Amino acid sequence: MATCSSSLLVLPNLRLSSNQRRNFKVRAQISGENKKATSLEPVNNNGSVSLSTTVQNQKGANEVNGKGKSKRKIVSDEIELLWDDGYGSKSVKDYFAAAKEILKADGGPPRWFSPVDCGRPVEDAPTLLFLPGMDGTGMGLVPHHKALGKAFHVSCLHIPVLDRTPFEGLLKVVEDVLRQEQATRPNKPIYLVGDSFGGCLALAVAARNRSLDLVLILVNPATSFDRSPLQPLLPILEMVPEELHFTVPYALSFIMGDPIKMATLGIDNQLPTGVKIEKLRQRLTKTMLPLLSELGGIIPRETLLWKLKLLRSVCAYANSRIHAVQAEVLVLASGKDMMLPSQEEAKRLHGFLKNCSVRCFKDNGHTLLLEDSISLLTVIKGTGKYRRSWRYDLVSDFLPPSKGELAYALDEVLGFLRNAVGSVFFSTMEDGKIVKGLAGVPDKGPVLLVGYHMLMGLELGPMSEAFIKEKNILFRGMAHPVLYSDNDPAKAFDYGDWIKVFGAYPVTATNLFKLLDSKSHVLLFPGGAREALHNRGEQYKLIWPEQQEFVRMAARFGATIVPFGTVGEDDIAELVLDYNDLMKIPILNDYITEVTRDTKQFKLREESEGEVANQPLYLPGLIPKVPGRFYYLFGKPIETKGRPELVKDKEEANQVYLEVKAEVENSIAYLLKKREEDPYRSVLDRLNYSLTHTTATHVPSFEP
Numbered sequence: 001m002a003t004c005s006s007s008l009l010v011l012p013n014l015r016l017s018s019n020q021r022r023n024f025k026v027r028a029q030i031s032g033e034n035k036k037a038t039s040l041e042p043v044n045n046n047g048s049v050s051l052s053t054t055v056q057n058q059k060g061a062n063e064v065n066g067k068g069k070s071k072r073k074i075v076s077d078e079i080e081l082l083w084d085d086g087y088g089s090k091s092v093k094d095y096f097a098a099a100k101e102i103l104k105a106d107g108g109p110p111r112w113f114s115p116v117d118c119g120r121p122v123e124d125a126p127t128l129l130f131l132p133g134m135d136g137t138g139m140g141l142v143p144h145h146k147a148l149g150k151a152f153h154v155s156c157l158h159i160p161v162l163d164r165t166p167f168e169g170l171l172k173v174v175e176d177v178l179r180q181e182q183a184t185r186p187n188k189p190i191y192l193v194g195d196s197f198g199g200c201l202a203l204a205v206a207a208r209n210r211s212l213d214l215v216l217i218l219v220n221p222a223t224s225f226d227r228s229p230l231q232p233l234l235p236i237l238e239m240v241p242e243e244l245h246f247t248v249p250y251a252l253s254f255i256m257g258d259p260i261k262m263a264t265l266g267i268d269n270q271l272p273t274g275v276k277i278e279k280l281r282q283r284l285t286k287t288m289l290p291l292l293s294e295l296g297g298i299i300p301r302e303t304l305l306w307k308l309k310l311l312r313s314v315c316a317y318a319n320s321r322i323h324a325v326q327a328e329v330l331v332l333a334s335g336k337d338m339m340l341p342s343q344e345e346a347k348r349l350h351g352f353l354k355n356c357s358v359r360c361f362k363d364n365g366h367t368l369l370l371e372d373s374i375s376l377l378t379v380i381k382g383t384g385k386y387r388r389s390w391r392y393d394l395v396s397d398f399l400p401p402s403k404g405e406l407a408y409a410l411d412e413v414l415g416f417l418r419n420a421v422g423s424v425f426f427s428t429m430e431d432g433k434i435v436k437g438l439a440g441v442p443d444k445g446p447v448l449l450v451g452y453h454m455l456m457g458l459e460l461g462p463m464s465e466a467f468i469k470e471k472n473i474l475f476r477g478m479a480h481p482v483l484y485s486d487n488d489p490a491k492a493f494d495y496g497d498w499i500k501v502f503g504a505y506p507v508t509a510t511n512l513f514k515l516l517d518s519k520s521h522v523l524l525f526p527g528g529a530r531e532a533l534h535n536r537g538e539q540y541k542l543i544w545p546e547q548q549e550f551v552r553m554a555a556r557f558g559a560t561i562v563p564f565g566t567v568g569e570d571d572i573a574e575l576v577l578d579y580n581d582l583m584k585i586p587i588l589n590d591y592i593t594e595v596t597r598d599t600k601q602f603k604l605r606e607e608s609e610g611e612v613a614n615q616p617l618y619l620p621g622l623i624p625k626v627p628g629r630f631y632y633l634f635g636k637p638i639e640t641k642g643r644p645e646l647v648k649d650k651e652e653a654n655q656v657y658l659e660v661k662a663e664v665e666n667s668i669a670y671l672l673k674k675r676e677e678d679p680y681r682s683v684l685d686r687l688n689y690s691l692t693h694t695t696a697t698h699v700p701s702f703e704p
Contacts, residue, residue, distance in 0.1 A: 073396065081474055083403065085146060087375040091370075098139040099135065109163060110173050112155045112156065112158070113138065119150070125153055126388055127185075128153065129155050131195065132197070134196060137158060140369050141369060143369070161298065161303050170314075171208070175208070178209060188213075189388075197307070199223065200314040200317075203216065210326040218331045228339060229341075230339060261365060267372075325353055329355060331350065333345065333361070359379060360490055375402075377399075382500050383486075405502075418465065421572065422686050423462035423629070424631050424701040425470075428637075432636060440634055446518075447520075447562060448562070449522065451564035451664055452531065455533075459630060462630055474503050474521075475503070480507065483506075507528070509549065533620065539575070548656070551654075552647050562638070563634075565664050571629060573625055574622065592618050629686075633670060679700075
């Protein structure tokens with residue numbers, strides 16, 4: 001989770017930016033940038049950089065960027081850990097209410113408005129412009145307003161229901177704002193979120209403005225409109241009499257989105273199943289179905305016919321110029337889109353566009369942004385797309401995870417594991433006494449947590465949860481760079497994205513430098529992938545390189561090193577087929593070679609020999625067991641502050657390195673012995689305890 005290695009509208013409070021009657025408040029700010037975004041820092045062949053080189057390079061970068069005098073504002077200083085992102089508090093019901101309200105003041109040309117519920121964003125926030133779908137109301141982000149408003153200056157395009165502005169006119173409306181953005185704040189990226197029709201418009205704008213630093217987020221873009229399953233039905237729409245038109249939007253609503261997903265948005269997943277089903281039934285029968293009849297007012301017959309004609313024009317233009325798009329692009333595609341072949345289109349765009357990532361949501365329909373899924377801001381964070389300047393800064397641009405993101409990650413991503421392993425934490429005080437909990441781990445950074453990497457990194461999720469809940473600390477993990485590879489055009493929003501939401505970053509010396517410099521708690525596994533994907537018979541064996549660079553880096557910033565051990569992997573599953581075994585099986589040999597082909601570019605220890613050499617990535621063969629328990633012991637903190645000799649004297653640094661390694665080994669040995677005294681080591685015993693002690697908040701373990 002945290003390592004492997006951080007919406008909503010009240011329309012009467014708005015004011016449209018037009019010459020019409022001013023019923024709403026305006027809040028729109030502009031920014032822009034003419035530099036191009038760069039990718040994450042490349043990894044050296046050996047995955048390491050000498051300390052002196054790192055320090056000099058970072059110092060030089062600071063001077064060039066003017067950072068020697070003042071550092072960029074850090075987002076996490078403005079947004080607290082587990083902040084309220086509001087996702088789930090607004091639903092499709094609020095969308096209809098907002099759309100109905102804005103139509104009261106309709107008329108005039110297309111214009112921009114800023115939802116008041118977005119609130120005030122962080123300092124130096126970039127601007128996000130929302131380009132709506134066929135409805136044209138600009139209210140498609142209603143469930144996401146509060147979350148997005150923390151990270152962006154949000155403005156939404158509203159196209160009045162009676163407006164007949166041609167495609168060229170809509171292009172001018174958007175481009176005028178882009179020019180104003182760039183003139184006002186020239187050092188910021190501009191985000192264009194295009195939903196369906198808006199996705200085509202965003203691509204057309206990007207093709208015509210290649211010098212701008214644009215980030216496109218295309219949600220089921222309608223560039224595949226010519227291949228829509230509805231194409232044979234479109235001529236029939238022109239034949240429907242005006243008095244029967246109300247049935248058309250009503251019928252289309254079941255094709256446009258997933259009613260179940262729409263109704264589920266905002267229902268607490270922690271509720272009992274029976275309660276959730278009853279709430280869902282009530283929303284479907286008393287809210288969703290009556291609201292669908294209002295679509296006829298949002299998209300009257302003549303407006304629908306006009307927008308279908310407009311869509312054909314926009315789609316053709318965007319596709320004819322797609323080769324010219326230089327912007328950074330993220331495509332969000334629904335697996336159950338009955339209006340457009342969105343997943344196929346995502347693959348096509350991934351192949352055409354130069355800098356394109358894709359995330360697929362297999363259970364959602366066309367109206368993805370209005371359905372129960374994941375917050376749009378979470379997706380932006382997890383795909384590494386959020387930045388406040390021409391390049392992402394892992395320290396200053398990092399948005400801490402929200403309360404909703406933690407709840408989703410614990411329930412949906414780690415649910416079974418965290419409930420099955422019943423993790424227990426111990427730590428060591430300065431006097432050497434071992435206590436329950438994490439009291440022995442320093443609260444103030446910089447802190448470098450150095451430990452043993454269990455099989456497949458299973459220890460990460462429970463460990464991150466414990467630090468967040470007990471100490472209100474989010475440690476930043478140093479992750480294998482392969483987790484940042486983004487070449488799959490059918491990729492779902494998965495575990496690799498969630499670890500980025502919770503602060504993981506590629507393991508390089510420069511990144512470690514930045515994190516320690518920001519006084520963060522940083523998690524580092526010297527054994528890396530080789531330890532996490534160890535062979536049979538190697539459980540609880542430290543497979544560390546003979547390098548003490550992390551000690552010297554810690555000493556450079558006076559960081560406290562906290563060694564720790566973890567045990568429990570052998571109580572979860574038995575490793576029966578390791579890499580060597582799998583490569584002896586011809587069919588599996590070919591399969592592993594194929595699926596790991598793209599990972600060979602990440603060679604973290606190419607210069608090493610023997611067991612610590614670069615580890616091929618693969619999925620081992622495991623036989624599950626009745627779950628036991630995970631145990632963690634954090635050793636006595638090792639201070640490096642006031643020890644400048646550790647930076648330059650490799651012998652002194654090596655002594656601390658050996659001390660850290662020995663402490664990790666001792667912690668593992670201690671836990672292996674003491675877990676035999678735990679009467680609730682088995683999940684069955686813990687389950688029985690929970691059933692007989694209904695008021696207990698946790699299940700006991702051995703006494704340290």
